[in-house]
Amino acid sequence: MKRFDNKTVLVTGGNSGIGFATALEFAKQGARVIITGRDQATLDTAKAQLGENAIALRNDAGDIKASKELAQTLAAQGITLDAAFFNAGVAKFGPLDAIDENLWDQTFNVNVKGTFFTIQALTPLFNSGAAIVLNGSINAHIGMPSSSVYAASKAALISFAKTLSAELLPRGVRVNVVSPGPIATPLYGRLGIPADQLNELASDIQSQVPLKRFGTPEEVASAVLYLSSPDSAFVVGTELIMDGGMSQL
Template sequence: MNRFTNKTVLVTGGNSGIGLATAIQYAQEGARVVITGRDQATLDQAKTLIGANTIALQNDQGDIKAAAQLAGTLAEQGIKLDAIFLNAGIAKFAPMLDIDEALWDQTFNVNVKGAFFTIQALTPLLNRGAAIVLNGSINAHIGMPSSAVYAASKAALISFAKTLSAELLPLGVRVNVVSPGPVSTPLYGRLGMDAAQLEQMATAIQEQIPLKRFGTPDELAKTVLFMSSADSAFIVGTELIADGGMSQL
């Protein structure tokens, strides 16, 4: 399929994990792809993997000024967008009694405040018929211990999909959420645990998934492409959960 031929898409956090897998699939379906990320080295590596028709921009979603800078850079190059996958985010877990203001602020600055103002800044660059897909999480639904702040930040995105769709529909823009369950991505390596703790956690989580396995970035990417293509044109303000049945069965 070539659902994105002659279209330009943006993937925030497109230099690893689900973001990178999605950017690669967009390119395979004909899109010009813009990716953002905080680390220039991994951006350069990702650009090589995605292909020649790729623009890689260093950008930190946790910095409120970065949203306007990103929009300005794209506008200067005459770039209009047909789809945005707002994938960038952080995950920090801690028991409720151990959560401090710094963890709270860092999580909400990136996952909520940064996400909102990125959408706000990029809205003037959206073509009619564009789609925005937010990367949510089943943590917003399952009450997992130690995930209070992260889960709340993802619940905010689910709310954004509804309210922002209502505001942006007159512009022909849809907003939806794809909420992954456990997926094998580099994010798990950044949880502050050692190898033994990570393995123990992964085994425990896998036992809770009816399919008895983690999802893959490619599987989530296929879901994102569907939600940002004309194939999902009648889906608005909705959350699509892709979790191997973990939150449903």
Template sequence: MNRFTNKTILVTGGNSGIGLATAQAFAAEGARVIVTGRDQTALEQAAATLGAQALAIRNDASSVAGARELASTLSAQGIRLDGIFLNAGIAKLAPFETVDEALWDQTFNVNVKGPYFQIQALLPLLNKGASIVINGSINAHIGMPTSSVYAASKAAVISLAKTLSAELLPLGARVNVVSPGPVETPLYGKLGMDQATLEATAAQIQSQVPLGRFGTPAEIASTVLHLVAPESAFIVGTEIITDGGMSQL
């Protein structure tokens, strides 16, 4: 299929993991893809896999100034958007009693403030019928120990999508959420844990998934593409959970 021929799609955090897999899936269906991230080397590698039309932009997803700068960069090049996947995020787990203000601020800056002001900055660049998808998380629903800050941030963006859906529909834009369960991505190497703790945590999480495995980035990407594609035009303000049945236990 080529559902996205002549469409332009922005994927934040598109240089690895779910973001890169989603960008590749969009490109494979004909889209011109723009990816952002903070690692310049990873961005260049991602762009090389996405084709000659792809654009890679270094950007700080936690910064309001960064959000406005990205919008200005795209506007200066005459770029308008048909879809946005707000995927850039951070996940650091910590017992409640050890959480400090720095962890709270970092998590909410990247996971909540960043997407909020990025959408605001990009509004003038949206084509009629544009679709916005925010990356949520099953952690917003399951009450997993040590995830209090991360889970709260993802609950916030799920709520945000519902509210923005009502506000942005008159402008012709839809907002939805995809909430993955555990997925095999580099994010699991950035949880702030030593290797032994990380392996034990991963094994414990996997034991809670009825399918008996982590998901793959490509499986999440397929849901994002569905939410951006024309066939999902009647899906508005909705969260699609892709967690291998984890939330059903």
């Protein structure tokens, strides 16, 4: 028997990167997987790879109305959740004097407000014994230049792991957070940096990691599945840092 047989899980931003790798691992472990994302083409591609039982829903993680619509769509189909990985997010960087209100609002709308209100909307659908995993970041800990807004948004999610755990435990729902360091995903290609500068940035980041490499989406997925399974039944409100030692050594 597989770990997630007869279980239903939700992965926001499950159409690429860490989200897709996690959704794929859930599916391999027997789960019925629901993924969300904003791009219909990548949602369709991901769904095809996840199997016939997968559900792919176009959804804007930064839109509170969309959060309510997601909950209504699932409820209308009689779907309840055994686990959810809140992975959808944006990463925008810039020095203090270059940050504008638009960057601030987009980052906090998607990473913080969207996550919070989606959890709120979905709370009635979580089964007793369900697990929520939030996708944080080591940027909340290391004080990297130009990451102030992004880091603050991820620090908020880490705080949610504690406060929401206290609120949801009476319903039998655990909340934890996984905080990746540098992971090899398409995210780096969407930073708007020229290829030569991107390669230089990647090399510089890698030199700061004691393991001397980027992590993989599959490694993060393994941690998410652990935090979503009964194997971690005594783990509540905690943060699992996965950064190859970058913030520890």
